[in-house]
Amino acid sequence: MGKNPSEQKKPWQQSIKAPLFFSLVLGIVAGLVAMISSTGGSDKPLRIDIGLTAFGIAFVASLLVISVMTMAGKENPSELGAGSGINRASDAPEKKQGS
Numbered sequence: 001m002g003k004n005p006s007e008q009k010k011p012w013q014q015s016i017k018a019p020l021f022f023s024l025v026l027g028i029v030a031g032l033v034a035m036i037s038s039t040g041g042s043d044k045p046l047r048i049d050i051g052l053t054a055f056g057i058a059f060v061a062s063l064l065v066i067s068v069m070t071m072a073g074k075e076n077p078s079e080l081g082a083g084s085g086i087n088r089a090s091d092a093p094e095k096k097q098g099s
Helices: 018-036 048-073
Strands: none
Touching: 018 048
16 A cells, blocks of 8 residues: 555655754754853853843754755756746747738
8 A cells, every 4th residue: 555645754855853953952052152151250150041042043043044945955846847838939930820
């Protein structure tokens, strides 16, 4: 029996797990760097609010960039190049009526 198209395994290039994991790692690194560097010294408490803000911004921005780059790298389906189309033969000479 054939598999349902929704049940077929997607290749790693179309999976959502890799971009989410990569964005999560970038967000964690950005959050830690911002949290530690914004304390102002070892005797002051960590700035968790700035770390969470940096995490959120880095996570969303990196996920957006990855998704745009993924969409730009996709090839068009082959059926888009098939068919006659309205402008397919625009350079061909026009037929004269009444001849």
